[in-house]
Amino acid sequence: MMYLFSNSNRDGVINMPMLEFDIVAKELEISGYDLLLFTSKNSVYIIDDISQSWKNIPSIAIGEESAKVISKLGGNVALASSGYSRDLALQIKEKFTNKKILYIRPKVVATDHMINLSQEGIAMNEVVLYDTVCKKYDISQKPSPGSVLIFTSPSTINCFIDNFNSLNGYKIVVIGTTTANALPCNIKYTMPKIPKIDECIKVAKEL
Secondary structure, eight states: OEEEESSSOOTTSEEOOOEEEEEOOSOOOOTTOSEEEESSHHHHHHHHHHOSGGGGSOEEESHHHHHHHHHHTTOOEEEEOSSOHHHHHHHHHHHOTTSEEEEEEESSOSOSHHHHGGGTTOEEEEEEEEEEEEOOOOGGGSOOTTOEEEEOSHHHHHHHHHHHSOOTTSEEEESSHHHHTTSOTTOOOBOOSSOOHHHHHHHHHHO
């Protein structure tokens, strides 16, 4: 059995979302900014529920999933990265040194690459849009031993352990190095060359 711990549904795997979202900001002031920065598709969905005015400002997105949601909802993608925040931070410094950027983010972020941009000469402010909390599962819903588990963020790993205590006895696939670093040190894993969910599933099928 293959389990995907993401809010993104895919065929051929058991989709088991690990995260829920508590909205912190009920309204946003985004006028005066040249660009909006989204590091997850969840931020895009949530801001779209709050106000439609975000679509008037070009967006920067980490990863293909976020970029697809921006486009689907009617926004304008000015820049999208391969999926690594480190790479995107370098691109922002190269392309948008004279732009004013609003970083729309969750309360807890996996890396500080985006936050550090404001200390490196980029005119960037940030706003916390939502908080991520673990979805609760009964222990009877724990995947059977030997299953392949696909993790797409450090938070999904933490929430799995919070629900089911251990990762021992499973085959693990992680989407990227930041997610891999959240694993307990004794856990072996496999990682695709490209940080995409579909690539993770391809790797999982080979295990």
